Amino acid sequence: MINLTDEKMDKTTKKKKKTAECCGYPISIFFIVVNEFCERFSYYGMRAVLVLYFRYFLLWDDDLATSIYHAFVALCYLTPILGAIIADSWLGKFKTIIYLSIVYAIGQVTMAISTIHDITDANRDGTPDNFTFHIALSMLGLILIALGTGGIKPCVAAFGGDQFQEHQSRQLNTFFSVFYLCINAGSLLSTLITPVLRAQECGIHTQQQCYPLAFGVPAVLMVISLVVFIAGSGMYVKTDPEGNIMWSVCKCIGFAIKNRFRHRSSSYPKREHWMDWANEKYDKLLIAQIKMVLKVLFLYIPLPMFWTLFDQKGSRWTLQATTMSGDFGAFILQPDQMQTVNPILILTLVPIMDRLIFPLIQKCGLNFSPLKRMTVGMLFAAMAFVSAALVQIEIDKTLPNFPSSSESQLKVVNTYSTTLNVTISPNEHLLIESFGSSADYVTFDHQDITVSLNTNPVITKAFSLIKGGRQTLIIPSDPTVMYLKEDVKSKPREGKNAIRFVNGYTADLNITNLDSIEPSATTNYTLVNQGKRDFVLRHGEQWCEFSRKFGFGASYTFLIPSTVFSDDCESITEVEDMKPNSVHMALQIPQYFLITTGEVMFSVTGLQFSYSQAPKNMKSVLQAGWLCTNAVGNIIVLIVAELGKLPKQWAEYLLFASLLVAVSIIFSIMAYFYTYIDPAEIEAQVRKEQGLEPEEMEKETLEMEEKDEDQKNEQGVKQTKI
């Protein structure tokens, strides 16, 4: 191949080809970048409210909701293989993106429709009557979405790359960074907006959380994404599908293995590479290409571990945030909003890295190669988990001591008129004053207990406690009817506070937003947000107002005395069942900073690397392989969450950190033996060896291209080479 300087090439290509350029970039990538922005808005927006939809619309429990969520994410990163096959062997990237985007948009619309409770709410009670219908429809929607988002993902990145000419390799790298920025701008906006949309109220018969809006807006964005992509139609460089590449690759590998086994006796000369055993039947070029791809795929084996840690931001770290305090003075941060720190940091870190850090490292004469960057990225992610573990240890110091699965915990609340001596068999003695409670929960390793009170006559009653539960024994003004009430045994969700009232007043009471409570009864918990909350207590004409300022994640039982109206709610006593969160959410910032730095080094670099190291006809295949590492990472999260129930959360964080360090060491060794290649060069070399002169080849392609109007720009490059 004749090497022309970039400058010369630039002049000639500009004259010959029609592809419009702006500042050295093909204009067509503008459409691709905008398309990706809308698509990621759609994807991350839908994902942001998905767990809540499962939990509070379909009424699944926490475990099922999170499992299905991670399974869905895993599916989204497995389908890229399908997309790559369709694109490379059948439709080409352009058509694949269009068709699968249509599937995707239909999926989003289906999903949005499945969230309209009015469809099956015939009795108009605000909950759907036919859950099967909603579940079936939403699962269908999710499958279509997974097919669409995963299917187009490897194509869009690779299609973007295809728009660049050989002399634009610098711009190509910038493109991948800008591409990543757009992904994050989309994900940032949508994770901020869709939860707000969800919190709106809407509905025909009854007003409900507005899931149709929260899923509908992403659906609209997906349609816009499709329209933008089609709008750029005339400008793209479209490469034709190269035939069923995957199938030929499989056949070729299969033959090599079979042939190797047939000739396993030592009398046959060894071959340099086991793929060389396909030489008899297959094209040298194909074999060379397969070798390149296999080398990269082999390198991918350790990578899922990074994603295993990375994707726990959305689950474990958000749960951790619910046990922290989000009071930043000027504003209050909700636990699930903490996740947006990641895209915000990406938007600042990618430019800083690209413009400052990486050039600086290069100036220092250090060779910070892509694989080195990825290794360092892994180490950063490991450090993030160490940081998370340290934060967890701080939190644990302040957390209540929850019962294990075999234990039961009990607290006693006394609303009787005098101090009581409470004996719980066999040997627990508690002295509890009137309108007071036992200092803390008493832990039992058995369930059957007998409680006796030192009243006259003595009152004795047997109870059976809940295994693994927390309960309160409520002693009302008539102690003979004392009863158990179940307590929260984990931090209330989303950093809210769980509160309830015991009615020690002599008649029914009405409390703002709650059902009326009978005398001696206890309300169920209600969740209240952080901040000052007011409650009006009312009985007939009498009322008083009770206000209290709440922090994050506490639980209280309020005891209402008989004198409540005569002293204007002053005498309500408060039993603290669970302390408010005291460790500040800002302590999570270091771990977010570390994981995001790791992400820039690992993920952005990996994206570029996967494109640059792939032979031309297998670019989307390698993109798919790259995304697959993400799917496997999520599957590992699923397995570990199911199996590895470590007793301490900080220990689990440290376990993941050390696993990733171990994996990164293995990866660095593998990377050490990897030699970077220029796929185009190798292909040219193989062609030469085959005796297929580059000119000859050029002629062939030229003839082909003359028939094809779309491919004019390629021609420009070719002619400069001749």
Ligand SMILES: NCCC(=O)N[C@@H](Cc1c[nH]cn1)C(=O)O
């Ligand atoms: N910073 C988080 C949002 C983001 O950059 N996502 C990228 C990269 C990615 C793949 N798997 C997890 N992350 C994308 O969706 O392609």
